[in-house]
Amino acid sequence: SIDGQRFWSSLLAMAEIGPTANGGSCRLALTEEDAAGRHLLIEWCEALGCTLRVDRVGNLFFRRAGRRDDLDPVACGSHLDTQPKGGRFDGILGVLAGLEVFRTLHDQGIVTERPLELIVWTNEEGSRFAPAMVASGTYAGEFSEAYTLAREDRDGVTLGESLEVTGFAGEMPVGEPCLASFFELHIEQGPVLEEEREAIGVVTGVQGMRWFDVTLRGQSAHAGPTPMAYRRDALAACARLIDRLQGHALADISGGTKVTFGCLEIDSPSRNVIPGEVRLTVDLRHVVETELDALEARFQRELAELAEGFGIETASERIWASPVVNFDAGCIDAVERATQAQGVAYRRMMSGAGHDAVYVSRVAPTSMIFIPCRDGISHNEAEYASPEHCALGAQVLFDAMLERASL
Amino acid sequence: SIDGQRFWSSLLAMAEIGPTANGGSCRLALTEEDAAGRHLLIEWCEALGCTLRVDRVGNLFFRRAGRRDDLDPVACGSHLDTQPKGGRFDGILGVLAGLEVFRTLHDQGIVTERPLELIVWTNEEGSRFAPAMVASGTYAGEFSEAYTLAREDRDGVTLGESLEVTGFAGEMPVGEPCLASFFELHIEQGPVLEEEREAIGVVTGVQGMRWFDVTLRGQSAHAGPTPMAYRRDALAACARLIDRLQGHALADISGGTKVTFGCLEIDSPSRNVIPGEVRLTVDLRHVVETELDALEARFQRELAELAEGFGIETASERIWASPVVNFDAGCIDAVERATQAQGVAYRRMMSGAGHDAVYVSRVAPTSMIFIPCRDGISHNEAEYASPEHCALGAQVLFDAMLERASL
């Protein structure tokens, strides 16, 4: 009953704002391009008779009136900002699917019992202002309004200043309105649905994540005259750590354990110098919190062993942790029923990545809907989801929202 | 019989040209500072009545006449150029020890049978103009004069232009004069002599070296939603390679095998992105050429196995190779006898690093003398050798040269 063609056209129209050389989008949070994207959405929503409220961190709330406007709304949404070389789907899909839900209801003259709300969360990507998901986090009480407004970009411009410049410094207190339910449609950003030929992921929660900065300090020395036995090679130690933890994660046949080393930097690298100091980032994830604890303990143990075995000093700092999230059973079931109604192959799954829904789930019944994306590629101009999968996702969102919006 | 105090003073005086913040020296090849260092030496040598000839790649040859000037000279030397944050001894030691030999002979009115030659090789370090040891290599026929003059620094200035600017573009054809013997005194640049409490290394040759640029190409993907089993992680593969080869080298109890990974770079690194491409430098060394062949074969085998095990593509390019060098038995023995005359602990050893003597040894009977340096540290402002060890090294050089300069 939603219009897949119209939905696809709106995705392409949004992608024309801040287009990149290789078919992606660049709309960094609260830049001119991001503002232009927001204005296009505002235009579209106003044509449907929705009312817009903007909170003090720039989150947009488009309300479609229901029969019982005294009740909390059923909401959906995601984000419109992108990575510097971002794709056309990450975030945008979930926002414009909400628009498509509103348009379909409008065409068919349907008025739901509960009001509906389409939400655009500010600065989800964290590319311009770190950390990521900061405005949905503020809404959910994880960050204070003052903290969020003071986030600075590379040039020292604050998030608060950018809200003023773009005209998105709203009046509504952050944390309003209360939501009866929240649904976020998103591309999977991984390869599982595509590989398993499944069309929908019914997302039951989000795995726990912990980020670490690690330093390994040995002694730099000339590669030629320094015998192996005398060396305190920080890179050799680092390689052992990576290989051990990688092997451990691969050995977990449940697939629950994930370890990633995204950045590795040698201090003053030179071809014929033994690395004296290496900095490494570690990203540990697990779907079970106690297993994540065990993974962190193992990582610390391996690190301590290196210090002995390689004659080096090690330091690690945990810079971020996001606990395992379990979404609301009622919202999950609503998504599953809506999926089953489409008669497509699907799976219940945990999200591997963080999303605005992580924070929102702390204050409102929440779940997510995933669709496959080509080769699992995301945060990349080549990001792609088929029109069929996009339409299917929007339809599931439509059905789940309508179920929850009735009394 | 050499004057250790005078020698030490000349080392300190040279260090005052291009001094660095932390007590080191910066005299990059053929800069103003390097030229000033050369002029100081010229002044000192002219005071001794030496004659200077300069070849077309700027190598300096100071000749002290002998009784039989029809015979080839006995030579010593090293380099005066330094790393950007170099020490006060690497290279300088060998040049100023030659000066001290000349001064001592001058004071004592000694005239040798063969003439003597003190040589300053241009651009040994390769910091400003790659490759290293290029001017001694040209002298020995490894590089053409045209190739060497065309070497460019970071700003596109050629070695040839810098010779003109500094006034060191000489007239003597490169390859002249023939040398009866060549001795190079140098700091060890490693920890062995210090650890073993030995005062002199009688250098019997130089280990073979091979340099490689390696690329590992997998697939970058989001750290969160990509299961371990689906990954093509270029860094995890790289870590396995490093750990395997490191283990192999450590297992060689002869100590002959050395492997070093000096540079490792991830393409577009990000904390929550699986590295898609990694570039690594590999430095393989061995004191036996056939063992170095076997080491290279093992490295290539490990690399091929990675490609399979990690689902990645690998490429490696051998960008430099320096075969094992065995110095001249007569020159080695002369150094050993001179060392024994001092009654100090010493060892016969292979040089771990390349030196100008590597190339010179192709065209003249050659050997080297090592003295300990503190903590084995070199290419570093903290580089240090004691006045006692410096004096001892100069004395051994003096005795070895005098032995070879008689008929």
Ligand SMILES: NC(=O)NCCC(=O)O
């Ligand atoms: N979706 C997304 O990229 N979130 C950022 C946090 C994470 O790495 O999962």
Ligand SMILES: NC(=O)NCCC(=O)O
């Ligand atoms: N002495 C020195 O640093 N030589 C450069 C070549 C090498 O790495 O051994």
